[in-house]
Amino acid sequence: MSAHTAQTELKLIGKLILEGEMKCETGLHVGAGKGSLEIGGSDNPVVKDAFGRPYVPGSSLRGKIRSLLEQTSGLAVPSELVYLSRRKGQEVRIHQSDRPDDEICLLFGRSPGRMERVQGDTLETSQATPARLAVYDAPLEPESVTAQMRENLDDELTEVKSENAIDRITGQANPRTLERVPAGARFKTRFVMDVLCDEDAPLFSRVLEGLRLLEDDALGGGGSRGSGRVSFSGLRLAWRGKNYYASGAAEKEIAAGATLGAIQQAVNEAAFAFVHEE
Numbered sequence: 001m002s003a004h005t006a007q008t009e010l011k012l013i014g015k016l017i018l019e020g021e022m023k024c025e026t027g028l029h030v031g032a033g034k035g036s037l038e039i040g041g042s043d044n045p046v047v048k049d050a051f052g053r054p055y056v057p058g059s060s061l062r063g064k065i066r067s068l069l070e071q072t073s074g075l076a077v078p079s080e081l082v083y084l085s086r087r088k089g090q091e092v093r094i095h096q097s098d099r100p101d102d103e104i105c106l107l108f109g110r111s112p113g114r115m116e117r118v119q120g121d122t123l124e125t126s127q128a129t130p131a132r133l134a135v136y137d138a139p140l141e142p143e144s145v146t147a148q149m150r151e152n153l154d155d156e157l158t159e160v161k162s163e164n165a166i167d168r169i170t171g172q173a174n175p176r177t178l179e180r181v182p183a184g185a186r187f188k189t190r191f192v193m194d195v196l197c198d199e200d201a202p203l204f205s206r207v208l209e210g211l212r213l214l215e216d217d218a219l220g221g222g223g224s225r226g227s228g229r230v231s232f233s234g235l236r237l238a239w240r241g242k243n244y245y246a247s248g249a250a251e252k253e254i255a256a257g258a259t260l261g262a263i264q265q266a267v268n269e270a271a272f273a274f275v276h277e278e
Contacts, residue, residue: 003199006100010130010196013275014242016204017251018191018263020235022056022138027161027180029227030060030220044221045179046158054157054181055139056219061189062135064219065210066108070095072213075104078119086116093118098125107133107193107203132194132203138187145185153182163225178222189232201272208264215260232260237267239274252277 032047046054070076075095084092095104096115109131115123145157154160159182164173195201211232218228236256243249252274255266 002101002103002106002203004101004106004197008100008197008199012242013195013197013200014244015240016193016195016201017238017240018189018193018207018235020189021141021233022187022189023144023231023233024181024183024185024187025229025231026183027159027227028056028185028220028230029161029178029180029222030054030056044177046181049139053140053142054185055137056187058135058137060220061138062108062133064214064217065135065207066094066104068213068217069107069206069210070104072209073104079117081118082115082123083118096123096125098123103203103206105129106200107131107206130194130196132196132200133207134192134194136190136192138189140181141186141188145182149182149184155179157181157185161222161227163222178227180222180227195275198275201275204267204272205264208260208267212260212264234258235260235263237263239277241275241277 028046029044030047032045047057049055067076070080075081080095080097081093082096084094096110097105099105102110106129110125110129112125112128115125117123140157142157145153150156152159158179161178161180162175163178164175166173191207193200193204193207215229215231217223219230220228222228235258237254237258239252239254241249241252244251254270254274255263258266
């Protein structure tokens, strides 16, 4: 847990900016929902922008990172989970607590009010906690889907993977199709973490931990069937103190052209000393 207390005062010190590329190591499916189904199209289309290009919503990437951090912190257990929705068949349970040093709530925010725990007494939180981490939509780099790749795709920028569900009694196959962004495609990613007090800076290590966990997990749908393996590269980390915004001071580059491991090493070596440099 962090060093935050209920008396910790919040005032913007600066922002950590992490930008880079996310590469699809296997086909990636981040679904658009059934509402966009077209005649002759895939049963499960990917989400696309107004220009028809696939992208990864920041909410999908942020939610996956949060889920992985909750699991590795031992917080994905009934006594630590609350209901966001109790609609039958569509229950949504996430971690939330009223502890001032809860790193998950500090990174991703906390709303005040009364929430029902999955197990145990009702959670009542009197104060809101501002989210430190912002994760932006990740647009596709169209040139990463090469001409050679496009010759073998079902659409200009996506492929359609056919799958079968086998009835265990009759042995009958029930085919379904899954639209995916092909392996080799790259997306531009951007993460911004606000540092609102000295105790916030070490929270960035948890962000990097979540991204490294994601590289050995899966993003989007079909992860247990081979989809959604991603990797991060060409990362650049910069610190922008409050004078960057107030008077045009220069940002401080912490690392560039790096992997997640190299970013972690650079952050550990600096020990977040750059937070106090202006």
